[in-house]
Amino acid sequence: MEEQRRHIRLVDDERCHLRLGDLYYLATxxxxxxxxxxxxxxTPPERFQIGDNCQISLDGGNLYNYNCEVVRVETSNVAMKFIGIHSLKEVEH
Incomplete structure (x- = not known):
């Protein structure tokens, strides 16, 4: 299988919060x-499906939320594609 990644991936261990509809999940x-x-x-969420849209916010005091689409669901891992980013300050106004 040919590698399809276009960007370098960095290993990270940062916690994040994921919002899917009205539900929030803690992830790494x-x-x-x-x-x-x-x-x-x-504790993997049971209702993730490919194509679901959700938002991720990083725990490290980051001022941005990432709009994402679920592209792969495994037992305890979920792969996300970023489809937008916005500043939390933009949301507050």
Missing amino acids: IKNISLSGALLHFY
């Missing part, structure tokens, strides 16, 4: 790139 970022991230869940 296993790796991240300019185009997406792989999240690890200790």
Whole structure:
């Protein structure tokens, strides 16, 4: 199988919060790139499906939320494609 990644992925261990509809989940970022991230869940959500849209906010005091699309669902890992980014200050106004 040919490698399809276009961006370098960085290994990360940062916690993040993921919002899917009205539900929030705590996860750890296993790796991240300019185009997406792989999240690890200790208690995997049951309702993730490919194509779902959600938002990720990083725990490290980051001022941005990332709009994402679920592209792969594994047992405890979910791969996300970034489809937008916005500043939390933009949301507050």
